[in-house]
Amino acid sequence: MNLHAPPKPQPLLLQLPSDLALQVTPEQFAVLAAANRDLRLERTATGALIVNPPTGGGSGKRNLSISTQLGVWFEANDTLGEAFDSSTGFKLPNGANRSPDASWVRRDRWEALTLEEQEGFVPLCPDFVVELRSQTDSLKDLREKMQEYMDNGAQLGWLIDPYSKWVEIYRSGKEVQVLDNPSKLSGEVVLPGFTLSLKRIWA
DSSP, X not given: OOTTOOOOOOOOXXXXXXXXXXXXXXXXXXXHHHHOTTSEEEEOTTOBEEEEXXXXXXXXXXXXXXXXXXXXXXXXXXXXXXXXXXXXXEEOTTSOEEOOSEEEEEHHHHHTSOHHHHHSSBSSOOSEEEEEOXXXXXXXXXXXXXXXXXXXXXXXXXXXXXXXXXXXXXXTTSOOEEEESOSEEEOTTTSTTOEEEOHHHHO
16 A cells, blocks of 8 residues: 555546537537436437536435336337436437436437447437426426427427426427316327326426
């Protein structure tokens, strides 16, 4: 043991002011994401870095309910596609890196990817996405993100606000539908037979 070895440098925490848009390249984003796995990092199509801190308890339990229900449906219908949780990163056709709270990709699209593509940032937009609003989320930003998903190939999307108890349903090529305090949501033709109960989301 070398008693004279210099101490190892301690990692520094980067604090980003809310009004500062840090621009990163796709390569820089990949390095940042790999080094900060506890954070949900996203990157806009223009290269702006978005840092999403860990969720609070309320959002965490709601996210779990959504992921669990989608997972149960997926296990019974795994020939149709693949389901993903909130830690999965997708590289959209417009160049943005996004991580929906829950998502699903059709089987033929998933299997068209190479193993390397499946293991990294998935280079496509999911067919189905869910965004669950937390107390710190900007509604404007979430709506823009939902529209971005649709513009990049998503077929069905749900923006769920547990505080106002409403859901915005996004469908490819159609107007956004707003539901006030629904008890459940249908996966429609995109996820046949899937029904999301909102009982625990509204609780």
